[in-house]
Amino acid sequence: MKRIKVNLDKQSSLSHEICIGHTILDRIGLVIAKGNLANRYTVITDSNVSALYGEEILGVLREVNLKADLIEFPAGEVSKNMDTVLTITRELINRGVDRSSALIALGGGVTGDITGFVSSIYMRSIPYIQVPTTLLAQVDSGIGGKTGIDLPEGKNLLGTFSQPRAIFIDLRFLETLPDDEFINGLSEVVKYGIIDDVELFTLLEGKSDAIRDRDPDILQTIVERSCKIKKGIVEIDEKDIGVRRFLNFGHTIGHAIEAASGYTVTHGNAVSMGMIATARISEKMKYLPSDDRVRIQQLVRAAGLADHVPTSISTEEIISKTRTDKKKEGDSIHFVLLKKIGTPFTNGSVEEALIRETIEELKK
Numbered sequence: 265m266k267r268i269k270v271n272l273d274k275q276s277s278l279s280h281e282i283c284i285g286h287t288i289l290d291r292i293g294l295v296i297a298k299g300n301l302a303n304r305y306t307v308i309t310d311s312n313v314s315a316l317y318g319e320e321i322l323g324v325l326r327e328v329n330l331k332a333d334l335i336e337f338p339a340g341e342v343s344k345n346m347d348t349v350l351t352i353t354r355e356l357i358n359r360g361v362d363r364s365s366a367l368i369a370l371g372g373g374v375t376g377d378i379t380g381f382v383s384s385i386y387m388r389s390i391p392y393i394q395v396p397t398t399l400l401a402q403v404d405s406g407i408g409g410k411t412g413i414d415l416p417e418g419k420n421l422l423g424t425f426s427q428p429r430a431i432f433i434d435l436r437f438l439e440t441l442p443d444d445e446f447i448n449g450l451s452e453v454v455k456y457g458i459i460d461d462v463e464l465f466t467l468l469e470g471k472s473d474a475i476r477d478r479d480p481d482i483l484q485t486i487v488e489r490s491c492k493i494k495k496g497i498v499e500i501d502e503k504d505i506g507v508r509r510f511l512n513f514g515h516t517i518g519h520a521i522e523a524a525s526g527y528t529v530t531h532g533n534a535v536s537m538g539m540i541a542t543a544r545i546s547e548k549m550k551y552l553p554s555d556d557r558v559r560i561q562q563l564v565r566a567a568g569l570a571d572h573v574p575t576s577i578s579t580e581e582i583i584s585k586t587r588t589d590k591k592k593e594g595d596s597i598h599f600v601l602l603k604k605i606g607t608p609f610t611n612g613s614v615e616e617a618l619i620r621e622t623i624e625e626l627k628k
């Protein structure tokens with residue numbers, strides 16, 4: 265089991281460890297027991313993950329004499345709302361969960377975001393632990409302490425910054441992950457290669473078949489590298505006011521495509537189209553060499569992700585959605601562009617005409 269330290273604030277308890285390995289679930293009970301974080305632990309999980317791993321995690325916790333129970337909610341983004349938050353909090357109260365308790369998020373990004381949010385507001389906050397089970401959650405949403413829920417007006421509009429006390433990444437969980445969910449998470453790994461790590465990018469280019477076959481050694485390498493990149497960025501900019509924005513590479517246009525499609529295009533595919541569009545914009549603005557843009561497009565395709573925008577999605581709708589991007593400040597969008605693979609920068613002034621032209625090209 266590899267341990268990576270997330271150093272946030274030396275004065276406080278915000279710093280924590282990410283433990284990564286294959287088949288480590290049986291060992292996390294002991295690590296949690298040694299941490300002595302709480303008198304009881306409530307696992308929050310969705311219906312799919314509960315059926316697969318719910319009993320197992322309870323067994324692991326109870327084996328080391330920890331008091332543990334589980335609350336399940338229906339799987340899917342549709343559950344990431346205030347109703348679920350209220351249902352979970354009322355259940356916690358009914359079961360007598362108090363300020364000496366902690367929550368454990370067992371699941372994908374939806375579970376992590378809801379659990380982190382509940383833990384940050386329940387009885388003015390109790391600790392929580394992340395046990396991410398999707399590739400996306402293991403390399404991205406499980407790290408960084410962003411919590412949240414959706415509103416009818418948009419995604420992630422209510423939330424908090426609240427760091428988990430520990431993150432346990434068991435690569436074995438990925439064995440049961442459906443293909444489309446696995447590929448969804450790969451888009452974030454590709455993004456890390458593009459914004460931060462040329463070596464990771466090159467590894468992804470050379471090993472795309474092994475990755476898609478979920479070779480355990482390669483998975484360990486790419487998940488670990490991705491975690492190090494995310495934690496490094498979070499350490500510098502925990503509250504998302506500076507370099508953490510680089511993590512948004514491809515997401516401004518990606519989120520707009522996702523929303524304009526009525527969420528029929530998956531997040532991973534939308535981000536991939538967004539990354540290719542943004543690489544093209546960077547090339548057209550004479551920042552990014554054409555060779556790098558071609559490599560990005562080829563890697564996205566090799567990873568099994570979408571490299572074209574469906575013609576059925578209105579370009580004007582995509583443009584209009586970029587204007588309502590959550591990361592916008594005043595009238596300017598902090599667009600993350602590229603100088604080369606591994607070197608992103610922010611630029612607030614990308615002409616709408618250039619975005620329009622690029623999206624039209626990606627429909628061909």
Ligand SMILES: NC(=O)c1ccc[n+]([C@@H]2O[C@H](COP(=O)([O-])OP(=O)(O)OC[C@H]3O[C@@H](n4cnc5c(N)ncnc54)[C@H](O)[C@@H]3O)[C@@H](O)[C@H]2O)c1
Nearest residue numbers: 312313339372373374375397398400401405410437440441
């Ligand atoms: N907090 C952050 O920093 C951050 C970052 C990125 C994304 N997010 C959020 O993450 C969410 C998406 O996360 P996600 O893609 O993990 O979705 P998800 O949590 O809905 O999981 C996807 C599906 O996989 C199932 N699943 C999970 N683990 C499984 C396993 N091991 N085996 C079989 N099935 C499994 C789930 O039940 C679900 O049906 C979005 O709500 C997004 O806003 C948050």
